[in-house]
Amino acid sequence: MIDPAISDIYKARMSEKEFEKLSTFIYRETGIKMPPVKITMLQSRLQKRLRHLKIRTFGEYIDYVFGENGADAEIIHMIDVVSTNKTDFFREPVHFEFLAENILPGINLKTSADRPLRIWSAGCSSGEEAYTIAITINEYIEEHKEDIDYRILGTDISTDILQKAVNAVYREDRVANIPMNIRRKYFLKSKDPKKKAVRIVPGLRQKVSWKRLNFMDPGYDVKESYDIIFCRNVLIYFDRQTQEDVINKLCLHLKPGGYFFLGHSESIMGMNVPVRTLKPTIYRRM
Numbered sequence: 001m002i003d004p005a006i007s008d009i010y011k012a013r014m015s016e017k018e019f020e021k022l023s024t025f026i027y028r029e030t031g032i033k034m035p036p037v038k039i040t041m042l043q044s045r046l047q048k049r050l051r052h053l054k055i056r057t058f059g060e061y062i063d064y065v066f067g068e069n070g071a072d073a074e075i076i077h078m079i080d081v082v083s084t085n086k087t088d089f090f091r092e093p094v095h096f097e098f099l100a101e102n103i104l105p106g107i108n109l110k111t112s113a114d115r116p117l118r119i120w121s122a123g124c125s126s127g128e129e130a131y132t133i134a135i136t137i138n139e140y141i142e143e144h145k146e147d148i149d150y151r152i153l154g155t156d157i158s159t160d161i162l163q164k165a166v167n168a169v170y171r172e173d174r175v176a177n178i179p180m181n182i183r184r185k186y187f188l189k190s191k192d193p194k195k196k197a198v199r200i201v202p203g204l205r206q207k208v209s210w211k212r213l214n215f216m217d218p219g220y221d222v223k224e225s226y227d228i229i230f231c232r233n234v235l236i237y238f239d240r241q242t243q244e245d246v247i248n249k250l251c252l253h254l255k256p257g258g259y260f261f262l263g264h265s266e267s268i269m270g271m272n273v274p275v276r277t278l279k280p281t282i283y284r285r286m
Ligand SMILES: C[S@@+](CC[C@H](N)C(=O)[O-])C[C@H]1O[C@@H](n2cnc3c(N)ncnc32)[C@H](O)[C@@H]1O
Pocket: 029, 030, 031, 032, 083, 084, 085, 086, 087, 088, 091, 122, 123, 124, 125, 126, 129, 155, 156, 157, 158, 161, 213, 214, 215, 216, 231, 232, 233, 234, 237, 263
């Protein structure tokens, strides 16, 4: 039996004014646009936070977040629940084919001896993209008997989702479509068969480092310049001007001649950005 006070929280309704306040704040903080049709989605996602905080109304929640003692930690939780983290291993596989067939053969060993090949999975969600990049490079190294040293950085705004990337534990059904030989090499089965989970092997995990990074922050804490940046299926949540700004800022960290990937429904068409198109969604820094 649910405590009646708690069940009220379950039913908390968000007024249009409350939606406007929260969505304006979310847009300013994250770039994620929330048109009025998203009110039900925002209401239901934030109801979890109200329940957790034992707060009864969205009015109280707003006072809590924006009040004098501004709940900074809550802002992070709010961002965690509003970000959409859909991802997959080998999502949009042409990009990984392009990496193996067109980019890696051109990486000369001198580059690799001087310094590692650096790749940034920007908006990495729970890590599947970064680990797919690592698998692709490892497979290339094995097939071509080449010695390419590489490092991958995965960044995301959501702390919850980054923790999943760090843990590198995935449900078995999330890897069911990956060929068996790849699964055997790069995924360890849980010792407890009831768990139906797999974990990325340590050799791959140590190739990736993770960091919380908000594209809206005026200065990133990213020191290196990158040979390749994946920023896929992130920009769709932003308006056009924000998309252009985000790409321009990412390109400050992309080496001249470096490669840039967007998601399949994204494009740079009509934007003033310093990359040229090689193929749809695959670009090269000028
Ligand atoms: C749909 S996932 C895409 C994951 C992966 N790149 C892929 O294509 O499968 C989008 C990710 O972008 C992150 N994101 C949204 N707004 C962001 C921001 N302002 N700064 C950094 N990451 C953000 C979300 O938290 C989410 O994990």
